[in-house]
Amino acid sequence: MGIGGNFWDLLKPYARNEGFDFLRNKRVAVDLSFWIVQHTNAIKTHVRKPHLRLTFFRTINLFSKFGAFPVFVVDGTPSPLKSQARIARFFRSSGIELNSLPVPEQGVSAERNRSFSSCVKECVELVELLGMPVLKAKGEAEALCAQLNSEGHVDACITADSDAFLFGAKCIIKSFRPNSKEPFECYNISDIEAGLGLKRKQLIAISLLVGNDHDMNGVRGVGLETALHFYRKHKEQKRLENWHTKVCHKIAEEPNFPNDEIIDMYLCSDNGHFSANDGPHITWERPNIGMLIDFLNFHQRWEPSYIQRLMFPMMSTMFLRDKASTTVESLFFGQYEFDSLHRVKSIYGFQLYVVKWKRAAGNFTYAIRSNESGTQQDVVEHDKLVDLLDDCDVPMIHVDDGCSFLLTDENMDLVGAAFPEEVKRFRQEQEQKDLKRKRNSTSRSQEYENENSASPNSKSIQLNITKFYPSTKIKHESKQEESSKKPDTEEGEASANKRNVSSSNLPKSVRRRLLFD
Structure with a gap:
């Protein structure tokens, strides 16, 4: 929805991923129709009236978890151009020839789908019971969201319609990633202008070339890339003169181009039911708990x-x-x-x-x-x-x-x-706990150091025992060797004595006495 030709893909490089507290204390204009359309994609199973459930949880979380102040904006009467484009989109998606496309009478708008209008009505009743402000646009909700943002009534817009920039929006939150440190995907017009070198009026011109919600056709043969190069300033512009001339010929062949009605609609600054002097009436009230319980009990059976x-x-x-x-x-x-x-x-x-x-x-x-x-x-x-x-x-x-x-x-x-005193007391308690924890860790580290300081002596003792054991083993082995060698020596001496005795020239009776005494 918005500008044709995958315009969001063109803006993607200039998106900012903002942190969890980005919306804290900020006013945010919410395109309620955008949420209701999303319920078919967000909920994959059967849930009773998912548009109410989705709106209920998102509103509470946006207000409490993210700390924002939501302002809900609903569509008014669609313009005849938007009605014609919507019918054409339906015919095209259904495979029906566009030649049979009905043409609404001059100044007459086709009514929205009754089922969708009923969902919007129920969601409006719900958010009002929650105490949230609701504003109704004269035409498109994204147009009023953009005007509120441009005039400083809100800080950002939550919508997926890229043509909100054409209506004057400064900051758009397109999608959410709650399971992330940076849950918000934001687009700032200042980043887009600096990156693409295009101002708001040039973006409007591109939408006329490639098509938009109010004119799906655009200029035949001109895509987003061609339109982008056509309106950007190039250093080598002279070398592109032939190409530029061809594009101009295509534009000249298009009847009723540019459509002044679409241009005036994008540049309009009167999209709400309030005067420029008074401004919109935006207040946040307390939820009506009693009626809210009855409402949700009836619709959701809670x-x-x-x-x-x-x-x-x-x-x-x-x-x-x-x-x-x-x-x-x-x-x-x-x-x-x-x-x-x-x-x-x-x-x-x-x-x-x-x-x-x-x-x-x-x-x-x-x-x-x-x-x-x-x-x-x-x-x-x-x-x-x-x-x-x-x-x-x-x-x-x-x-x-x-x-x-x-x-x-x-x-x-x-x-x-x-509660400043409670916070002060809590912090003091936490500091004391941290100090106690540090002391315990210090004492444990000292014990560990003492154990480490005692370990060298034990190691030396072990080393001494290790040294002592082989030394005693060596001595013991040496003694065993000496003891094993000594009998051999004695036997040798005895045999020698025997040889000496036997070899002497003593009388036989004397030799016997020497051997046995």
Whole structure:
């Protein structure tokens, strides 16, 4: 949707991947139709009214997890050109000849699909019950999103329509990667102008050449690459004069080109139902919990306790914001109060406080259960199949000394502004724990060093024993050799004596006495 010819691929090199806290405290215009169209791609299994479920989870996560202030924008009456282009797109995708394409009367717009309009109506009712502002455009929602961004009412737009830049948008968030350190894929018009060397009016001219949502045909024989080179400034422009002339001939052959009506529509700065002096009325209210429970119970068949648990992160974020700016009651939801900081949590390199909330005495309007009914469990299982803003952050139940607490992940700066003394105490405790841990590690290292310092003596003793053992072994072997050699010597001496005795000239009786005495 938007500019034809794979225009997003042309802009891809100039995208910025922004971090987890990019939208913190920023106003964001959301093209609600873009979310509703996405539900068929985001949810791969059968879910009851997925457009409501998708809008509910995304709104809560955008508000609480990412800290943004969403402003929802819905389409108004489509222009006759847009209606004609939509019909042509349908005929083309269905394989029907465009010659039979019906032509709407002058100034008459074709109504949108009734089923889609019903989905939009239900989503609008849901986000209004959540306390979010909703603005209706005169025509296209992306046009009003772009105008709000251009005039500074919002900081960015969430849409997939590339022609939002043609309407004047400055920053567009096209897609989300929540399981990443840089979840937001952003496009800034300043980066695009610097990279491509094209201004807004030149982008409009390119859309007229390659086709857009209001004129799918464009100029025959002119693609995105040709249109890009046609409007960019080249150092070797003279060498491209023949090529440039051929493109001009193609443009001249096209009837009713350029279409002034489309140009005026892109450059229009009156896309909402408000005056330039007064500006849009944008306020964020508290959710209507009672009516919200009835609404979701009717459309989604969710139990009240489950709905309130899902709403808990949004309510805690709202409570912390109010607590930081004004003096508010110590309870939110009418029954919970801040207990303490449980620990520090890191999500893709971004640190958060895990806050413990306790139930105030005497306020028990509903029970919190760790195991919900089968219907709610089915919904939680479906969350694992969705890959956008649709992760369900149900607060965890923590039991400590027989007491139950709810745990939520909260922004550190927000908690610090709301409860500075608690944060100071928590940090001191953490410093003491770190100091104790360092001391323990130091003592262990000293013991290890002592063991290492004692080991050389043991090694020398072992070496001495090793040295002693072969030396004694050698001595023992030498003694054995001497002892083994001594009998041989004595025997030799005895035999010698015998030889000496036998060889003497003594009388026979004397020799006998010498041998046996």
